[in-house]
Amino acid sequence: MSQILHVIINGTSKEIPIEPDELLLDVLRREGYKGVKRGCKEGTCGTCTILLNDKAVKSCILLAAQAKNCSIITIEGIGTRDNPHPIQQAFVDEGVVQCGFCIPGMILSAKNLLDNNPNPTKDEVKMALDGNLCRCTGYSGQIKAVLAAAPVMRGEK
Amino acid sequence: MKNVTEYKYPSNVSQALSLFSEQKHSTYIAGGTHLASGNRNNTIRLIDITRLGLNEIKDGDENIEVGATTTITDMYNSPIVKKVGKGVLKKACRLIGDTPLRNAITLGGNIARLYTWAGLPVMLLTLDAEIEIINPLEKTYSVEAVEHITNGGIRDGDIILNVKFPQKNSWFHAYEKFALTTVDYTWLTMAFAAEVKEGQITDARLAVSRITKVTRITPVEKALIGQLVSQLDLEKLKSLLKSSVDIVQDYRVSKEYRSQLLGVIFKRMLQKLQEETQ
Amino acid sequence: MTEKIYEGRVVTKSVPKKDALSLAMGKPMYTDDKDFQNLVHVKMLYSPHAHAIIQDLDTSEAEKLPGVLGVLTYKNSSQVLHTSAGQGFPEPSPYDTRLFNKKVKYVGDRVAAVAAETLKNAEAALKLIQVKYEILEPIFDHDQALGNDIVIHDEGDSKYIIPVFYDPKKNHASHIDAEVGDLEKGFTEADFIIEKTVRNHYGQHCPLEPHISIAYIDNYDRLVVRTATQVPFHARRILAQILEIPLSQIRVIKPRIGGGFGTKQEILTEPIVASFAWLLKRPVKFEFTRKEEFISARTRHPMTTWFKAGVKKDGTITAMDMKVTSNTGAFGSHALTVLSNTGSKTLPLYHCQNIRFVGDTVYTNLPVGGAYRGYGGTQASLAMEIVMDDLATEIGMDPANFRLMNHIKAGESSPIFKALGEGIEGVAQTVDSVGLTECINQGAEAIDWWNREKIKEKNSTDTVKRGFGLVCIMQGSSIPDIDMAAGYCKMNEDGTFNLLVGATDIGTGSDTILAQIFAEGLSLDASDVIVLSSDTDTTPFDKGAYASSTTYLTGQACVNLAIKVKDQLFDYTAMVLNVPKDELKIEAKAVIHQKSGKQMTFAEIGTKSYYSDYQTQIGAVASELSKKSPPPFTAHYAEIDVDIETGRVTVLKYVAAVDCGTPINPKLVVGQVEGALVNGLCYALSEQYIFNDKGKMMNPSFGNYKIMTTIDLPEIETIIVPTFEPSGPWGAKSIAEVNISGPMPVLSNAIFDATGVRITEPPYTPDRVLKAIQNHNK
Structure with missing residues (x-):
């Protein structure tokens, strides 16, 4: 490994040996963040979505080196079983986690939206999730789940 | 990307340029969304230009200046960018890729190489944008959109610093991306702008891409100038446009269809111009 | 009529899906989420030619490359003839392939597999394999394949292992004909006859998790295959067959699966990793790229369906004649x-006594067909529902009224059920639960069907035309008299239960559904049931996740289990409390003897049965073999705009009203409905395989094979119409497949309603729609 990548993953500072041509997706999975999924490796399906400096991005078309000194949030970093993130809880409550493969990316895209826009319209939710393919649910329920999580995150429910 | 052995993080433009001068098999990387998928096989050194402070959006009196490494999302969300061309630039940003891609794709990356599927090159043309570039000798120079397109994008080793968009709010603007689904490679991208004074077209810009290489359709622009908006011969203009564009192959959809599409979309833009002019 | 509707305590409730939170937390639950030391990576070399004989194959340079551990080709791998279809045994698919064949038959056919220390090593090695092909002329058009001079399977040894028609020398992979009643008489009685030929296209399942398998040798030197499969037991059987090792030496484990939809009912990656692991005695992984998923996994069979039907002026359907050519x-x-299934899942839907079905499947040099949600029903529904609309139009009857009049009603049967089974004769059945009338009526209300002419007039312009469409669809629930499912349960000392099922949850939620069904029988909560599914060493047999059977068939096995356990609980309580067994009942997780006021809680029974009183393990094994395949029904409505200048079809609103019997978990039902119908919408509107003239798929990526995202979605309304299916668990039938088949015909009907143009060859992409409109106007 020819260089050391300093990143903060889910709040923990890390020094990770990487090659300069390695994809961020591959490095994250190697480091044990298995919630980052590999569905197409061509920047389309969105299952590898993470938050890089609080922005949802597709880690399969970014080089790990691009993340130097950045903060990364993966699905593992946003909730626990006892205290799930409101979006995680909403996805469970709405019954919209089927095979689950798209869900980490979908939830992080939703988090990116709600962190910046606590009271989105349905169209804004649709736009925020437009980079995450799902073949199981038909999306409607997931859109509903994000809308349901919004007031919880605003502290209203 | 298989030969890449170095990844460099210059902290200013000058450093970036000299890193490039040292190693001729270098490639600049910003959003990297197209790069990581592995096109440029002889690259040895990647030079990250996202940490050079080139991501500011500045509101000037006549121009809006957008730094080259500004992401499409930041452009889309910017109230300043919204002022360009009555919101047409914002609309064009909306139609690029999808949300996580827009969070990574930069203005510079979208226009540097004139990929025909990219959304913004045609915007440069109809907005009369000016591109500020610095070369490896650290000489800064500006090119007009037309020249940038004629040059076939930027030269190896040069860095785009920013793009200046005139607001052109007295003009009529239209932008269309036609594709199979919203998040799809475009089948046809078209941008149109017209200046109308007292019901008469005094200046016009029409640009297309994907259906052909990024290009301005000057015969149609010329034909429009001097015309009364209320008396445009839509069918004739459609025909002129169709005969002015040399449609490239696209295995996904026939030339015949795209030729018709070209006409329909332009016709609708002209009809919208007529509605707005009334 | 279906009068009874079941309102349950645990079933009919949307309890949380058992794995939902863990999946939402990104827990490492899928095949690839477990790290293996010394993992070997595999890459596959595929044929670039659609039809060729491998004349020379030299792997020596590849084998010399550092890091390369082995190369498999037809020269050194298993030569067992088999089918990759993961079906029951004996399989009703032809044995027409080996792991690698000397003759390659499509672009994407396997040529060689490389095992190496890293993926990069394996990729580099692929480039060093020298292959010399004798290129043969291919055949792509399935309407020209039958009896063509070009013979695809000319090796001479392919065969079925069941006694059915097969003539590979004529590219003829299967043939079925069935006739009931008197067709000629039926057509003579008709006042109007409509006939149409429709063609559906290639499509891919697109599970977001590609095929992936990891094989390793355990401490007992057995082969363990951790794999993304819908059919772990069939996978084990077929692996034993291909590798020629005893079945007892193989364990197949299904972790969480990232979607299947039929493509993971195929044994593709498993034999490759198993072969290498057996040879190398190291863990081996093979994962498809998205491109491989498109070119080398399975697809929906494209078909040409010719359908002719006669109708009397009063709406009586007098005859139906269907002829299908399927491209495998x-x-x-x-x-x-x-x-x-093209015939058996469509023809029984409407009253008619005179029916003929003739079907042929042909080989071509294109990608391989397979199981895909809808399974033939999707293809034939296109023809059926277009013709039904045209018949209604012909006699001036509203398409909804025409369907209300003609659809099969509860207590009725269709001669097709017996005439058409799974390639062989079927099983006669009456349908006992039919909610289709309600589905049609409630759906009509939701889309404002009866006011549609006004809505159309108000919203149509010179260039954009509004239209409405309606279709009805049926499917089945399990394969009667063939497929078996089993469950095993044991009581724990705290009164909870482990439920072990072979049923394969591929994301559908079947673990949760089965827990609910079992819990209902014992008045437990779903959370009291700990489910383990699909491990061939630890769970009982189940045919797997296909044929819309898990809820209905495995569900009934779980009902049977609960009955057995209940009996044991009564026996045990009667013994301990010394009360008559027949006076006992279960309430609130306790066995109660009301007369004496005595009771034992489940926790007491659990603890005492383990440690202190008449110690015994309370538990049971039970199975189910279905005797019928009750159809779920659905009515789909669409409201669309057609831009007649660009050809763009925009779906504005979509309504699906469904009868799945008792909805065991309503939210999961909605998920199945909407997932299937959006998949169907994408298939109808934007998904397509684009081939070049050499048979190569040009668009094997999500970038160019388009499925909808959130932004393309119409407004969707799902209406559940509960009925009670007497043969199903707590009245349930299936829901998984039926809704995928609606969009393709309903959009054709809506386009026709909007424009007067009948499109019979999806997908309805703007260019194709515009062409159809322009051809019509010529």
């Missing part, structure tokens, strides 16, 4: 059974 591509995976 290079191999005959599900060639026979998808074909038979």
